[in-house]
Amino acid sequence: MxxxxxxxxxxxxxxxxxxxxxxxxxxxxxxxxxxxxxxxxxxxxxxxxxxxxxxxSAGAADIAIVLRDGAQTEISSTVSREQVMLLEEAPGIARASGKPLLSAELYVIVDGIRRSNGLKSNLPLRGLGVEGAALRHNVRIVQGRMFRSGTNELVVGQGVTREFAGFDLGHTLRLGQTVWTVVGIFADGGTVRESELWADVGVVQSVFHRLNVFQTVRARLASPAALATLKSHVANDPRLQLVVESEAEYFSExxxxxxxxxxxxxxxxxxxxxxxxxxxxxxxxxxxxxxxxxxxxxxxxxxxxxxxxxxxxxxxxxxxxxxxxxxxxxxxxxxxxxxxxxxxxxxxxxxxxxxxxxxxxxxxxxxxxxxxxxxxxxxxxxxxxxxxxxxxxxxx
Amino acid sequence: MTDCAFQLRHVSKRFTKAKETITIFEGLDLDIPAEDYVAIMGPSGSGKTTLLNVLGGIDQVTDGEVLFNGQRVDTLSESQLARWRANNIGFIFQFYNLMPVLTAAQNVELPLLLTSFNTAERRRRVEIALSLVNLSERSGHYPRELSGGQQQRVAIARAIVSDPQVLLCDEPTGDLDRSSADEVLKILKLLNEEHGKTIIVVTHDPEAAAHAKRILHLNKGVFVDRTVLT
Structure with a gap:
């Protein structure tokens, strides 16, 4: 009671x-x-x-991201081709058929026109290596196909097509001095990656006059625990003035x-x-x-x-x-x-x-x-x- | 033990307003025997309602003693007084003071929420109280759906539902037409004569006072006349 x-x-x-x-x-x-x-x-x-x-949610624990020592963000980082070649031999990085699963990437800013107000905003254009897409676990092409190496083809995150005009499948657009064709739309579960444009890294380097320069390197680790091995190797090689983080740590920060x-x-x-x-x-x-x-x-x-x-x-x-x-x-x-x-x-x-x-x-x-x-x-x-x-x- | 329900011993009530001390009554003595039916009359401002509030423990005396069944109640704390009122006093007001959002039965049940009775027992007592005031068929009605006389009868049912020894009535017929007033007065008389309730009524209405066993006339804080009717 x-x-x-x-x-x-x-x-x-x-x-x-x-x-x-x-x-x-x-x-x-x-x-x-x-x-x-x-x-x-x-x-x-x-x-x-x-x-x-x-x-x-974009970051994975078994993917390492390598930036210039002291760089907080990709845009402020630079990695030379020589450093990329040294990283290809570094321990802790997973390999397939003897080749390291690694993607040296270039990250440049291009203009996009917002659908909502017609104003220009910055969009990231990422040049990916051959293994680049495979190093992003959840990415899937939802329309069209992946770009071909050595061509002026783009794949576009579906967030970009939603918010920006001119990035629909099949459209052509001018970025830098070159006309590009959108050949695919990709999804990544709503992560930050859906805000990006992807193309072949060699073509992006060439179009934006950044030959032999990258900004980040992504590498699949042999296991999440191999991150420590890779970190230690990079820290002890004076030619590599770089820092290594897991992708999960990087995005979380x-x-x-x-x-x-x-x-x-x-x-x-x-x-x-x-x-x-x-x-x-x-x-x-x-x-x-x-x-x-x-x-x-x-x-x-x-x-x-x-x-x-x-x-x-x-x-x-x-x-x-x-x-x-x-x-x-x-x-x-x-x-x-x-x-x-x-x-x-x-x-x-x-x-x-x-x-x-x-x-x-x-x-x-x-x-x-x-x-x-x-x-x-x-x-x-x-x-x-x-x-x-x-x-x-x-x-x- | 004493036969007196209430005893006032040299009771004074004063208050200060704008630096001026106003005396309501001074050195008042009064005995109200158990099962008495007393009407207190007097002009406005004579101290009738203040006296009723003092008897009901909702106003404090400045000096003197208030005894109930031989025990002092003027020294009790707020919470002790609340318990004492719940156990011994039923109030009936001029404007009924029913809760508008509650039905007649829920209004009557209110004092029983202060007891340890279970739901079934509370319901049984509510039914008895409402039948005593001939309002059983209106138990589910809200105050706005009842006439003034019916509302006052609900208020009487609420006052008696926990079987208090004393009913204190402040102008119980003041807001009623003659026939409704007569009905209310008949119920009060019945409660006094057949159920042994001690009833103290403050009224301006001579007809209401005529139902009492005795009438006390209060003027400027002094009993000027004590009329015994029966």
């Missing part, structure tokens, strides 16, 4: 919640304000999460910087808005206590204590905040979950990603709503519990 005090709390909570329609517009405006706060926070969190997933920035923008904005919503919640709850003054005094006269009165008022505030929070989650999810966007990456090129809501993010945003309800309800609940009985009983 429910303890007496809990039964009283439940009865008063029910009574307060049932009486919300008597203050419907004020309650609706409070719910709306809370919904807005939750939706804004959730959109930022989903944006950060989508960006993070686009980056971090890239994702952390940018998604952290997005999420860190979301929280302060949501908190500033939450202060506004809190003022609304306080106003609504103080009005509720004032409107229920006679009811509260009557219950106190009958013998109800301060705790159930406090709990009943707090329950009303929490109910409003939870309803507002759920509406916020619903609105943000319906409108923004899966929404495609792009932003500038640390390589100064566009990363195309989709907003990703998760249950954990929704719960986090709902906690903010509940916090607003708790803070907005606690002071009015204290007032309700301390309301003098005398003077309130006869008011009509």
């Amino acid at each position: 429910m303890p007496r005090v809990l039964r009283q709390c439940a009865a008063l909570a029910r009574m307060n919640i049932l009486s919300i329609p008597q203050r419907i517009w004020m309650s609706v405006s409070t719910c709306f304000a809370i919904a807005l706060v939750v939706a804004v926070l959730l959109v930022f969190l989903a944006m950060g999460n989508g960006f993070k997933q686009a980056q971090s 890239q994702a952390k910087q940018s998604s952290g920035l997005i999420q860190n923008l979301g929280w302060p904005l949501a908190i500033i808005m939450a202060i506004g919503a809190l003022a609304g919640a306080l106003n609504t709850m103080y009005s509720s206590v004032a409107a229920r003054g006679t009811e509260i005094a009557t219950l106190r006269a009958i013998g109800f204590g301060g705790i159930p009165t406090f709990a009943g008022t707090l329950a009303e505030a929490l109910a409003l905040s939870i309803v507002g929070g759920l509406f916020g989650v619903l609105a943000a999810t319906v409108v923004f979950n899966g929404y495609s966007a792009s932003t500038l990456s640390s390589n100064f090129t566009q990363v195309i990603f989709t907003f990703k809501m998760t249950p954990a993010l929704c719960v986090r945003a709902l906690w903010l709503a509940i916090t607003i309800g708790l803070i907005g309800g606690i002071l009015p609940a204290i007032r309700a519990a301390r309301l003098p009985i005398v003077g309130m009983l006869g008011e009509q």
